[in-house]
Amino acid sequence: MHMPFKQVLLTMVIVQTMHTYAETTEYQLPAITMQAIRTNSELLSSPASIQKVQGATVQNNANVNLSEVLQGVAGLQINNRENYAQDLQISMRGFGARSTFGVRGIRMYVDGIPATMPDGQGQSSNIDLNSLDHIEVLTGPFSSLYGNSSGGTILAESKEGQGKDSIQVGLNTGSHHKQQAYIQLQGGSEQFDQPAYMISSSYFDTDGFRDHSAAQKVLNNAKLTWNLEDGSKINWIMNYVDIDAEDPQGLNREQWQANPKQVNDRTNTYNVRKEIKQTQTGLTWTKPLNDQQELHSMVYLGNRQVVQYQSIPKAPQANARHAGGVIDFDRDYYGADFRWTGKKILPNTTLIAGVALDRMVEDRKGYNNYDQTGKFGVKGDLRRNENNTLWNLDPYVQASWQFLPKWNLDAGLRYSNVHYESDDHYIVTGNGDDSGSTDYQKLLPSVAVGWKILPKLYAYASYGKGFETPTFTEMAYPTLATSGINFDLKPASSDTYELGLKSQNALGQFTFAVFNTITKNDIVPDDANAGRNTFRNAEQTLRQGAELAWQHQLWRDLKLSASYSYLDATFDADIAATTTKPLIEKGTYIPGIAKNQVFTRIAWQPKQGFQAGLEARYMDKIYVNDINSDAAPSYTVVAANVGYLWVNRDWKINSYARVDNLFDRNYIGSVIVNDSNSRFFESADQRNFNIGLSVTKAF
Template identity: 80%
Template sequence: MTPFPFQYALLTAVILQSMALHAQDTTEYQQLPVIKVQAVRTDSELLQTPATIQKIQAPQMQENTNVNLSELLQGVAGLQINNRENYAQDLQISMRGFGARSTFGVRGIRLYVDGIPATMPDGQGQSSNIDLDSLDNIEVLTGPFSAIYGNSSGGTILTETREGQEKDSIQVGLNAGSHHKQQANIQVQGGSDQARQPAYVISSSYFDTDGFRDHSAAKKVLNNAKLTWNLEDGSKINWLINRTKIEADDPQGLNRAQWQANPKQVNDAKNIYDVRKEIEQTQTGLTWNKPLNDQQELYSMVYFGNRQVVQYQSIPSSAQKNPRHAGGVIDFNRDYYGADFRWMGKELLSNTTFIAGLAFDQMREDRQGYENFDATGRYGLKGELRRDEINTLWNLDPYIQASWQFLPQRHLDAGLRYSNVNYESEDHYITTGNGDDSGSIDYQKLLPTVALGWEILPELYAYTSYGKGFETPTFTEMAYPTVGTSGINFNLKPATSDTTELGLKSQNTLGLFAFALFHTETKNDIVPDDANGGRSTFRNAEKTLRKGLELSWQKQLWQALNVRTSYSYLDATFDADIPATTTKPLIQKGTYIPGIAKNQAFVGLAWQPGQGFHAGLEARYMDKIYVDDINSDTAPSYTVVAANVGYLWVNKDWKVNTYARVDNLFDRNYIGSVIVNDSNSRFFEPADRRNFNVGLSIKKVF
């Protein structure tokens, strides 16, 4: 018996086929909704796409604060999303184990907003600039077909903003909750019948909190705008502008004794170091779709952005006496831009769609490091310069895709992308004891994907797929060869993976079902090496293995009562020994990879009518998570429950929505996320205890 037998797939196929046959007669008389998806670029139906895609519509009525992406993505099969309760470090998101190593931000997963990357060219992304107040839907693409997005696409999350519709309207909202959370937001929107006048959605919000833990206060300002032109020649232009500003204190991780004694405490009890982060990001992008005729279409996208970060760390001055130490303050200014051009042709050959494109991205980072103390020895200030470098990165990726329906119920999809990423670092800080750390390196990989789909019945679809993935180290992961040194770690190798998947989908009167089995082998997986004082270093693991299954079901049970459930199983292990070093013990083959939960489950019930009373109840289970490579300790498993109630009042041109929500209803003391391989055993980032928020929004249509 293996933990991942083929019998599971066979049993699921039999069950789904039986259910589809049972529901077939009823389905003929009841038109089921057609779910369109765009994640594989062919604008196809969910039930006829040979990939694991889950689509989440934004709620029609607000039932949460709309600050963190985790509010919408909980319960997506295969997705592990952890809220650190630490706005200085962003959410911790992993997909089938990819991205679990991240100590901040999102890595190994590509993020997009309206087709524009929220992931840097090196694979470092952040979810903080996604405006949930103006969101329309999210598509989560897992499995082999993610490789069509190139570098660091162990999975892909694509968010889509609403377009302005019909009459002009304005909506204002207020939210408040535990730990002095408060948010104010305003949105204006409107459509246009004139080709030269844009439809528009403009959104602005302000959020602040004292934080669940000591020294975890945060402020966030987010502005977002989307203008849409539908031109007379059939082409469409979207122009997006986004600006985000965050100021957040960082309470850092705790060791087990600290967590059990007081999960709210900050590691630096006297707040000597005043650990914190300041972020400013401005980004704009333009997309253009142009149909040439009934068979051909052009698409282009260009974007520009700037990201500035200043981070103060908890590093004692004694450690910075090393002349090669980069200091305790990180300060960088990053300009980035890119473009994507592609052509799509349909029926040029019978029953075939072709896509050909070229993607280009570039980033220039001006990075400095400073001592985190002044001449008097006071910490939490920007002191003497200790690092000064210019880092540049670019990639130029050609790609092609094809979809061929070679039989009425069978089709073949394939893709090929050549991913090449070029790094260069110019060291401008050269002193006695700290030499020239300049250097450059290139990474290239050919990424094929192929999938075979079979419509067994109109309500039952099966597919099998294969893809090769490619993940380069980010500049942040290359930033330190070891904890106490500076310069770029050019010894890190890119990770390559081979993934196979078998999937089944069914949509009938019994609901929408999805089932997937997958097997991923990775070479030179990039894994955490050490973490100390907010500084993380990384190394390569020769081989890792991930295999698992995912199951989801959703259905409208009765009138406005909906249910949504999911279960994920992931067995992620090192598939070869990692030799011991002077500071690390031998990691034996078969050891579980830290940061990854083996089992996850979710169930949610929601009563969501068009108006009137609405309510919801959710339960989420997370298995234990190992904290380091030798599996010396775990963040224990937990189950948490959340509930919400509200009332939506609609009267002609007015709409008023109120809601109240309680998270962690039974006041569980659990760990929200872990800091893998922390040198001081401060692995644990506690989650919030029972907490609430209430909100009110008022919308007026003119």
């Protein structure tokens, strides 16, 4: 591994020295339990890179974007596009960095329900941050426990109702006429036949930082919880999101430098925008059979509708095989996960066996983005009509064995398989039948050995095989001028090796990991032109890196946290030139990935009274294309916040004020990889503020 080993060695020595010092000091820190690898292990005894973010500790934010909560998670690159039509750009250890919209390469779950489709396409827009309890972020080899698109996993969990019935109303407002109003009802239950409840509803709108970037979002989330007399637990979750957002698209370097607020198309000819509606519900049920065995079941179903207007001129659409400039799909999806857990059936061993089923049926259409009069930005003639179906049925097993007092062995095996089928109903002169089907499957092993060196010092070594299929969206366009399904795209497979060290003592909580990932047939962007993004396979890529995270309570309610992420991501083999792309040489950096990231936060957070915080974030430069001819510059931004929390019996009033980009830096928030028009850059917001007030009354 071409790693900064001197820095790595120095870090390990520092951590060990801190731990040795702490051994002479009495301390008592709470144990942090993790659910991500399903064995309910503590942070210090889990042989995987897991970080847990408690929603209650992330205060004085507008709670609109997931980036507000997950800033500073080591190994996670989360970029705010300032574009609500395209969601956040999220990647883990470089997986997912190619995404021009939505989330790819990593799996997301909300209250145990997948927010990622069977093909690996996901979104974060349905996570209700106002009712968030915590988020676990799993990176590295053990992400393969979740199957396809296993470059990493994000698991968000909503609060459960507890205590007295209460109502909370809140309002946030800020720059660019940004505002969010929300209401939340919650209450616990002492009766076995009556549920605890958490019901949250919010409305958000903004004029947007950039021209033509206004957005409106309605988000409703409800969670009912029954703790039954036999010890079993039922959660019923309902979620609805409705988004209407304008899309300013990317800018070239000259446009960004001249005016970072401007829209891609100055005359706004195409009125590029997106409309999203999603409704889903799910049920989880956990039932103990006895002291040693437990059953867990999860079922869900949902519907997602998207209409997207793109900036495609008439000329490309004149091709008989072009799918038009309007995407319109209606998607039904459902699934289930059934799992058995047995503890100490074998000595010092936890066993898990389960099966996951997911299915998606999509009615996808395409239309011209102009009418008979030539007006753009409207739905015109039909140009695509197909039914797409994909599903997976993944059995999996896990085992955790403490074979010596200070040593444990964890292993998992999942058979991941994804089945694609497309039935083409748009068959006209010049556009034949593009129906087809394909199957992808892979056996995904993972294994780790952990060693408790000292009571509060834990080391591990792990390996896992990852698997990532192309999404239906990535397969949707074989070339820039054609429709149909690109069944020539191959799935990517990866091998990841990781070494980790964890410590928790009087000087804080430390997690450290180094890793090496080799990926075959990595899915990378080919071209992005005229609103169409096409993809191809790279023979081999290499990702090597190190991650360090530290949290410490300095004094009373004064807390400090910091993280550092290093990622060297390169093409590990030449990619042959094509008619539109030059030769990509071995050793070239994979675009869309920052080599270095640093984050630090200091916060005064008492349970009531005055609060304040200061944050700083550094992002290294990010190459925008395969030949590394241009890059978004590195930047450092600072944010500050103050607030006051007043509590008096059944009343609670929380107020705050926050300034982001305190020193008004002009920087790039995210990039569009390989855009053929060199419109790579999506501008970040300049200095901006928001203030908020919430009032809670218990009954």
